[in-house]
Amino acid sequence: MTKKRRSQHSYGKLDKDGFIHRSWMKNQGFPDDVFDGRPVIGICNTWSELTPCNSHLRDLAEHVKRGVWEAGGLPLEFPAMSLGETQMRPTAMLFRNLLAMEVEESIRGNPMDGVVLLGGCDKTTPGQLMGAASVDLPTIIISSGPMLNGKHCGADIGSGTDVWKFADAVKAGGMTMDEFMSAEAGMSRSPGTCMTMGTASTIACVVEALGLSLPLNATIPGVDARRGTMSHLTGRTIVEMVKSDRRLSTILTREHFENAVKVHTAIGGSTNAVIHLQAIAGRLGIELSLQDFDNWSRDVPMLADIQPSGKYLMEDFHYAGGLPALMNKIKDHLHPDLLTVTGEPKSAHYEGATCYNDDVVKSIDDPAKPMSGTWVLNGNLAPNGAIIKPNAASDHLLTHTGPAVVFETIEDYKARIDDPDLDVDENSVLVLKGCGPKGYPGMPEVGNMGLPQKILEKGVRDMVRISDARMSGTAFGTVILHVSPESDAGGPLALVKSGDMIEFNGPNRTLELKVSEDELAVRRKEWEKNKPVSPYTRGYAKLYIDHVQQAELGADLDFLVGGSGSEVTRESH
Numbered sequence: 001m002t003k004k005r006r007s008q009h010s011y012g013k014l015d016k017d018g019f020i021h022r023s024w025m026k027n028q029g030f031p032d033d034v035f036d037g038r039p040v041i042g043i044c045n046t047w048s049e050l051t052p053c054n055s056h057l058r059d060l061a062e063h064v065k066r067g068v069w070e071a072g073g074l075p076l077e078f079p080a081m082s083l084g085e086t087q088m089r090p091t092a093m094l095f096r097n098l099l100a101m102e103v104e105e106s107i108r109g110n111p112m113d114g115v116v117l118l119g120g121c122d123k124t125t126p127g128q129l130m131g132a133a134s135v136d137l138p139t140i141i142i143s144s145g146p147m148l149n150g151k152h153c154g155a156d157i158g159s160g161t162d163v164w165k166f167a168d169a170v171k172a173g174g175m176t177m178d179e180f181m182s183a184e185a186g187m188s189r190s191p192g193t194c195m196t197m198g199t200a201s202t203i204a205c206v207v208e209a210l211g212l213s214l215p216l217n218a219t220i221p222g223v224d225a226r227r228g229t230m231s232h233l234t235g236r237t238i239v240e241m242v243k244s245d246r247r248l249s250t251i252l253t254r255e256h257f258e259n260a261v262k263v264h265t266a267i268g269g270s271t272n273a274v275i276h277l278q279a280i281a282g283r284l285g286i287e288l289s290l291q292d293f294d295n296w297s298r299d300v301p302m303l304a305d306i307q308p309s310g311k312y313l314m315e316d317f318h319y320a321g322g323l324p325a326l327m328n329k330i331k332d333h334l335h336p337d338l339l340t341v342t343g344e345p346k347s348a349h350y351e352g353a354t355c356y357n358d359d360v361v362k363s364i365d366d367p368a369k370p371m372s373g374t375w376v377l378n379g380n381l382a383p384n385g386a387i388i389k390p391n392a393a394s395d396h397l398l399t400h401t402g403p404a405v406v407f408e409t410i411e412d413y414k415a416r417i418d419d420p421d422l423d424v425d426e427n428s429v430l431v432l433k434g435c436g437p438k439g440y441p442g443m444p445e446v447g448n449m450g451l452p453q454k455i456l457e458k459g460v461r462d463m464v465r466i467s468d469a470r471m472s473g474t475a476f477g478t479v480i481l482h483v484s485p486e487s488d489a490g491g492p493l494a495l496v497k498s499g500d501m502i503e504f505n506g507p508n509r510t511l512e513l514k515v516s517e518d519e520l521a522v523r524r525k526e527w528e529k530n531k532p533v534s535p536y537t538r539g540y541a542k543l544y545i546d547h548v549q550q551a552e553l554g555a556d557l558d559f560l561v562g563g564s565g566s567e568v569t570r571e572s573h
């Protein structure tokens, strides 16, 4: 006997409940026969004018609907909280788990058989996928796609990456305010996500590597007609997925995550992928440790020569052949036979793919950078780990010992960083506290804190920086991030004082605070007496602070790990 579709528990009943479920839907002009048992496809849309990277997703949703109708399904679009990375305070990351909760309950509570997730801007796709994973229906992703290359004074400029450079140049006196404003107008000139290998592009590549989208989803520009075509095909695909009962849990395995981490390494991807992939794996009960990222990235170099660690942009990556071309070049490092949304093995999406520009997508023998991926650091300053993106760091700082210059909060940093009397030079180690998941709250992207003006004026452009924060995927520098436990959770980071020596040894993966245990014990007693008290005492932020896990576990809320499944037995009336 064929199993009744999930949506038929609502639409298939010829009684009062069925009447209620169908009749109100008919006010949208649907004829009787669309409730005849065909697959009902939810289109989960994070469109918003306050999320400019997702501002064209309503158009793409229309293309998805065409494909769903054509394949014999019923498409029903619904909104989900949109998280505009450049707009939300105190940080969009605070709300990733809220979006995940909303998506989970929207899918669980409504009569749908499969889901298309439309997202792009950094936190939208991870939040949607976390929520969808906890329900585990057939699920496919269509991304916003990157913006066209930014332009300024006849040259390409990259989202975020060039903002940090221009801001430093203004501070150091090498760029006028008029030039700065002109660059602002030329950087973001079409719908889509940051066109560097920032977090949005990284996550789009990673979900394509996981087999959760059609091939080339990561790189087709947001305004390219072929993204509309892909959306249409995605609509067709999800209907077939429902008919085949191809759920997230039947697709995703630990080996998929290994592939994704290797792709993350080859693209020189954002450090934020670490925290998001762990949270997604946690929803599916798939083991994925911080150390896996270091272990799996050791034998893969950076092939995609894309900013912030390289020179090109996502539009160039697409014209070079996109992710299939890159995956074909690292195919010997990948598991080829893993299932994808199309029902084909992953290798069918990249095997034999042509690379049209070997300068943009380099080869394993002649990589863009020999070192890539994620280095996972351990030591008495980060007992539960910290990470650094080695390809974004300066080679001469990958082993460094220097005195700490400590900022207790981001406000403290902002107030003092350019003070001419600040006791700092290029050998100092900038340390920022209070920016972890609980402390900020939400773990903002401030880890790549700008250098002091007097150091910039000397022509220095990088220093070792350490914090419990994250950093934008568009950023670069010798920046040690995600220090765990965070300072507000009583991690040793909380005990660092200006002048303490800090020893960082990247190749050995160590991060040590050169202060005696006795002295640290004294400082800990002092910290316990004066530990920071959060001003967030109500609402979602309070819930978040009380339940968020530390960075090395993916910063999900502890009660959201795992899944609830798709079955909801009780009726609403």
Ligand code: FES
Binding pocket: 053, 084, 085, 086, 120, 121, 122, 159, 192, 193, 194, 198, 200
């Ligand atoms: Fe939205 Fe970068 S700010 S993708």
